[in-house]
Amino acid sequence: MNAASFPFETPMIRPHRLGLINKFGRQTMQQNLRTEVFxxxxxxxxxxxxxxxxxxxxxxxxxxxRNLISSFRRYYPEVIHGWSYKTNYNPAVCNILHQEGSWAEVVSAHEYERARSLGVPGSRILFNGPAKQAGILQRAIEEGAHLHVDHGDELRLIESLAAAAGKVVALTLRLNLATGYSEPWSRFGFNLESGQAREAAHFIAQSPHLQLTGLHCHIGTYILEPRAYAVQVEKMCAFMDAMEEETKCHIQSLDIGGGLPSCNALQGVYLPPEQSVPDLDRYASLIGETLMRCTAQRLERGRARPCLILESGRAVVDDAQQLITSVLGCKRLADGRRGVVMDAGVNLLFTAYWYNHAVHLGRPVPGPEEDTALLGPLCMNIDVLRQSISLPPVQPG
Structure with a gap:
């Protein structure tokens, strides 16, 4: 074989990982082989x-x-799940979840129209997001969608549209608040601690075309501390009681958003999700029991408990989907890592930016493992599915 046919490669020292040493002193291959998907x-x-x-x-x-809804209904009587279209708006996925009773939670005109095209009535659509424009808002009002208000300009726009239509529009007020357990998502909604939320509630109460019927708050994503939700529920209930007293509104729903962690490994979290993510029942029990306690006095005043709305996305779908990708080529990177070019990139799996997704081999690959970067096919330096993972010498195909 002609040596000239091989390009020159600068010599370097690279550790070869053949596997872990067991107690008998033998090395065991750690290849994560998966020849079947579901x-x-x-x-x-x-x-x-x-x-x-x-x-x-x-x-x-x-x-x-089914597990999500039944878990929460064990601790609180009335629970609705709104499927987060932004998580996955594949029509088949959405239809399956709607068949199981989930409403649609949408954040754009595109998602709203997708939900309607799938037969979801406006009365079962939670319309969220900070960038709703007049045209789609007008349609949502006509079709009876549940509008979640994000900011003052949107509130005034909805009021003008309601007045023009001669309607009284029921609104859900989005709040942002501090739980002490996670970084506040202060970009969305009206701040509770500063008084913004109270001002918005009073604005709604003074308008003949608006009616406050719900509260919404999303405290973040991949929340590993269930007590954060307990604080959220306590603060939302306290605000609900105060606003019902001050403005004579009637709050019928509390939407606590999503954020329940999935089976994926979040970058920066040392332990694997099997050890770091609390059991779903821990979240359900703490949220449900807190809500039952905080709303007990409503029954004495002749008012029903509010409906609990969940918007869980990744916790529902993450382990129900797998991405199959093939190797197109291999190269040696300047820092010594092996680079593997795949036919799937961050355009398909943009969550690779903050998750270390599990990687499985579709067939056995002999040879020592080494530090490998999984590179996507896009002509962008940021198209990397995994910056570093120990793999054997996989080949194209």
Whole structure:
């Protein structure tokens, strides 16, 4: 074989990882092999549909949403789940969740129209987001969607549209607040501590075309401390009681948003999700029991407890989907890492920016493991699925 056919590669020292040493002194290969996805052979899927390919388990999706809703209903009587379209608005995924009773939670005109095209009535759409424009707001008002107000200009726009239509529009006021456990998401909604939320509630109360019927607050994403939700619920209930007393409104729903952690490993968290993520029942019990305690006096005043609304997204869908991707080529990076070019990039898996997604080999690969970067196909330096992972010498195909 002609040596000239091989390009020169600068010599460097690279550690070879053959596996962990067990107590008998033998090395054990740590290849994470998965030749099937949801009981279907990977090779068969690739032959039929090509690569890259997202694969979704309908049964896993149904099991997840049923488990979520039943867990919360064990501790609180009335629970509604709004499927977060921004998490995944694939029509098949949305339809499955709507069949299981989920409403649609949307944040744009596109998502609103997608929900309506799937047969979701306006009365089962939670319209969120800070950038709703007049046209889609007018349609949402006509179709009876649940409008979540994000800022003062939007509030005044909705009032003008309601006046023009001769309607009284029910509104949900979005709050932002500090729990002491997570960084406040102060960009969205009206701040509770500064008095902004109170001012907005009084504005609604003074308008003949608006009616405050709900409160909404999303405290963040991948919340690992369930007590953060307990503080959130306590503050929302205290504000609900105060505003009902001051403005004579009637709050019918408390939407606590999403943020429940999924099975994926968040970058910067040392422990794997199996050890770092609390059990779903821990969240459900703490939220439900706190809400029951904080709303007990409402029954004495002749008022029903508010409906609890959840907007969980990744906690429902993450382990119900897998991405199959193929190796296109390999290279040696300047820092010594092995670079593997894949046919899937951050355009398909943008959550790779903040999650270390689990990586499995579709077939056995002999050879020592080494530090590897998984690179996407885009002509952008940021197209990296994993900056560093220990893999054997995978080859194209």
């Amino acid at each position: 009981d279907v052979p990977v090779e068969r899927l690739i032959q039929r549909y090509g690569s890259p390919l997202f694969v979704t388990s309908e049964q896993r999706l149904r099991d997840n949403i």
